[in-house]
Amino acid sequence: MSKVIDALNCKCPNCKKGNIFMNGGNLLLFKIPKMNNKCPECNYKFEREVGFFFGAMFVSYALAAAQMITSLVVFWYFIDLSPLRVFAIIGVLAFLLSTFNFKLSRSIWIYLFY
Helix, strand or coil, rough: CCHHHHHCCEEECCCCCCEEEEECCCCCCCCCEEEECCCCCCCCCCCCCCCHHCCCHHHHHHHHHHHHHHHHHHHHHCCCHHHHHHHHHHHHHHCCCHHHHHHHHHHHHHHCCC
């Protein structure tokens, strides 16, 4: 369970102390989070090879799909909003959660191959 918590907090899989990302990014300024090349604590290299994080794109897709399906079920079936409003809510949620998905998908991908 501690590995899941460390992955959610974007901590280094090797030492569990260093941060994977330098900053959290800024969604309103369209800045993606900056990632450290190596752990600032133990010097563990996050990107094992060129193109290593290509697979994190699939993890991000799965996270976004799960969030959108959950939103659809909650807002359409339980709250009974119109389809247009549900579509708008899902679009806004996808935009707002994009930087979170970016960070979490890379963290999960690192932990899968640690």
